Amino acid sequence: MKPFGRFLLVLIIIALMISSLAYAKKVYIRATTWDIAEGVKWIKEVFKEYEKLHPNVVINVQSITQGYSDKLVTSIAGGTPPDIFMWWDYPRLASLGVLEPLENVVDFSGVYPTLVKWVTYKGHIWGVAKDWTTRVIWYNKKIFDKYGVPYPKEDWTWEDFLETAKKLTHPKDGVYGFAVVPDPYAWEAWVKMNGGDYLSPDAKTMKGYLNSKQTIEAIKFLTDLYLVYGVSPSPSVREAAGGTYAMFESGKLAMIDSGSWFIGYMKARNPGITTKELAKRFGCTFLPHPKGKETMTMLHNAAWVVPKKSKHKDIALDIEKFLAKEGGRVMAKAGWALPISDKVAKELNLYSDPILGVFLRSLPYSVKDPSFLKREDWWKNFSKYIGDAFDMIMLKKMTVEQALNWAVDQSEQALKREGK
Amino acid sequence: MRTRTTSLRRKEEIAGYLFILPWIIGFAVFTAGPIAFSFFLSFHEWNIFNKMKWIGLKNYARLFSDPLFYQSLKVTLEYTVIAVPLSLITGLALALLLYPKVKGTSVFRTIFYTPSVLPMVATATLWIWIYNPQYGILNYLLSKIGIKGPDWLYSTEWVVPAIAFMGVWTVGPNMIIYLAGLEDVPQVYWDAAKVDGANWWQRFRYVTLPLLSPTTFFLLVTNTIGALQAFTQAYVMGGGGQGFGAPANASLFYCLYLYQQGWSWFNMGYASAMSWILTLIIFTLTMVIFRTSRSWVFYERG
CATH class of the missing domain: 3.40.190.10 (Periplasmic binding protein-like II)
Known part of the structure; x- marks a missing residue:
């Protein structure tokens, strides 16, 4: 037995050495x-x-x-x-x-x-x-069918979009047309397709761009959806519904501006669901564009x-x-x-x-020259103030024009403080 | 004889130091070192990657021209002014309620202490729901008595008070310390006051409160420091979880802004300068409280 045991030991050691080499x-x-x-x-x-x-x-x-x-x-x-x-x-x-x-x-x-x-x-x-x-407009077909509203076309204008959202808003049923979620990144496409911009072409300032007529018009269009036309749920309603996706999926929100993440969200809840099956309940289409202009997306x-x-x-x-x-x-x-x-x-x-x-x-x-790729300090010295301005508008503390002028001013001051 | 005791003493001293050595090393490396480093950093421009650049007092100068610095200071002071008295009064009230040795007090003490054991993030998430303007229980209860509740966390006026009111939830430690303070008050004082014909309020106002003043003093100092350093609540709850300082920087607490400068934007020098200003503020406020304490804190002397 003893020699065999020793032999086995040597064999194990050799095997270990070879495997450790590998x-x-x-x-x-x-x-x-x-x-x-x-x-x-x-x-x-x-x-x-x-x-x-x-x-x-x-x-x-x-x-x-x-x-x-x-x-x-x-x-x-x-x-x-x-x-x-x-x-x-x-x-x-x-x-x-x-x-x-x-x-x-x-x-x-x-x-x-x-x-x-x-x-x-x-x-x-x-x-x-x-x-x-890219960002698209997702729509819940069931809500469109319920209120007899035709599905949006790929080539639709802001007016078409507003009309559609209005027709889908039924506060009594707790149903809203579209969720306005202020986001400087996402809204850049809306601003740019209206001929506006956040930054100057040389990326030095927002003055004359963020507070330009076209930018103001675009932001006013988006925020008015919530403030004037009331087609959007408030943040607290969305939060209480479990978030935008949950509200959209459950048929309380007809349209959202989002990306392909919604597919992942649905797949996580319905394992194995294909996009063709998904398309029976939900559709998506291009972002609407101002009349006579071309659509863009982020x-x-x-x-x-x-x-x-x-x-x-x-x-x-x-x-x-x-x-x-x-x-x-x-x-x-x-x-x-x-x-x-x-x-x-x-x-x-x-x-x-x-x-x-x-x-x-x-x-x-997709927009041609996104602002975040123009400056390394985009988030800190620009985007942050745009986001603050959007908050001010949504809280009715400032008009769109006031808020955007204020953001330009804040950004200029921040740049000055850093000596840029 | 003498030399032997000295050498024994010396030996014990060495042993003592050896025993606390791990703590000393830990303190030096993980606390004192970073504190000194942050002081050093506050005079530099540094984004972790680049070489540190000495810029003298520029970080401090920038700070004083930064509107968000003032905003964050305002938010934090407002929070402190609401939260500290509120949690002291609530802590004292609970302690007075739970002091009498009646059957079941220990159960109630445990119940009132429990929320303090929960992680702040969980508590804050729970309170986001309580505060929901449409579906939250708070506005529901307010509506029952005919008050239309505000938008709480989604409103610039109410977000800070709302976060401060939540502090009542975690008042457990204050309650315990007040209870300990009450235990120290000799029963004879109350009995004597009673004999002299003092009513409940007079006994509380002229006996209990002065005798508890050292406890109040201690809690005032520690709670003020804690309030000035508030972070987690604001991080989780701002704008109902909508993001840093939401809405519109109304919940941009000082430590939140400090964190954002340091860890979102990597302005380590600026963030360090901010933390030293906070240290200075805390130090000053504590000194003020200490100074005034002479006129309102009474120590029992035999």
Whole structure:
């Protein structure tokens, strides 16, 4: 028995050594995202494809749901960033010089040009889009049918929109036409399609732009929906209903201005639901436009970026290459997200999808030069005051004109304080 | 003999220091160090990534020309002025109610203390519901007595008082400390007052209250400091959870603005300057309370 035992021991040791050798050869890549649950699942599926091609690489996906940007920024500052991570405010990190530019490494020819443009800051491309959504008007068909209102067309004007919202508002039933949710980012499209803007073309000031006639007109149109026409529920009503989506889904709100997140919201509640099934209850269409003008929309695109201090930069950059080539096929095929490549969209026949098709067709209407890509201090010195101004209008503390003039003034003062 | 005791003393001293060494190290590294560093930072421009740039007093100068700094100061002072007296009075009232040794007081003491054990985030989320203008229980009850309740957290006028009123919910610690204070009052004083013909109010006003004044003094100081540092409530509840300082900066508490400067915008120097100004304010207010205490705090002396 004794010799056999020794033999077994040696065998185990050898086996351990071999396996640890193989183990040592593996490279572990750390990727972080703010996605949760199913979002993380699909990210892992995409990375699995990469791991299949590169058996020595293991990509660990870490989901950070609380204080994502704080934690990420501190980890970068501390010199221990993840190897690759999801991000959206490119100017802030790019201006600090902590991101690796990708234009010389990754072949972006297969990716939608709009998506590339929206990750470009100061002439460099900083990320490969993970997925994206434009903003559309979602509508609940049941409410339209109930009150005999025709579904909106893709080419509709602000007047059409207002009339539709009015017809759908029935306070007695607790039903509202549209939810006005002031948001400087989302409203930029409405402002721009009316010929207004937030920032001057040289991005130095908001003076003469945020308080221009066209901008005032656009903001007045949106806030009047709540203040004058009463087609929108108040924030407290929305809150009590469990949020905008819950209110919309339950048939108390006919239209919302949102992105493809609503698909994810519905999928989480109805596992396995397809967009075609979803389209039986809900539709979506382009944002309405002022008469005689063209519609526009805002894009939300999260992208994978590589920090300069990535411990495995070569592999991280190789993953970026792979992601651009993969084009979002895995997630699109699963019906989870919109692909980042037109080739994939056509291959999967997504343009004919009653819902996804709207998003794909609206992508070229994304605004041309979004303000947040023009200044690294956009959120702090500009957007914040626009948001405050919107609050003032909604609380009836100021008229639209007063509020926007006030925001310009506040922003100018803030810039002066910083000596910019 | 002498040398032996000295060496024993020395040994004990060393042992003592060794025992508290972990705490000293922890204090130096995690508390004193960062405090000193933040003082140093307040004279610099620093966004964590770039090299620190010495800018002298510029952070402080900017602060005094920043309207949001004044706004946040106003919000915090308003909160303090409402919340502190309210939680002292409520704490005292509960202590007086629960002091008599009747059957079941310990049950009630526990019940009133329970909300203080809950995490602030949970409490704040609960109160968002209580305060909902349309569906909240508070406005429902007010409507029963014919009052149309305000929009609470969604209104610029009521958001701070609303957050302050919520403080009554977590008055447990004040109640306990007042109870302890009451236990210290010798029964004979009350009995003597009773014999002298003092009624309930006179006994409370001229016996209980002065004897509790050291407790009140302690609670006034600690509650004021706590109120000036309020953060979580404002972070969770502002505008019914609509965002930082919502609506329209009406709930932009000082610490909230400080946090936003530091962690949303990475103006670490500015945020440090803000925290030192807050320290100064707290110090001054505490000194004022200490000074005035001579005229209204009575210590029992044998």
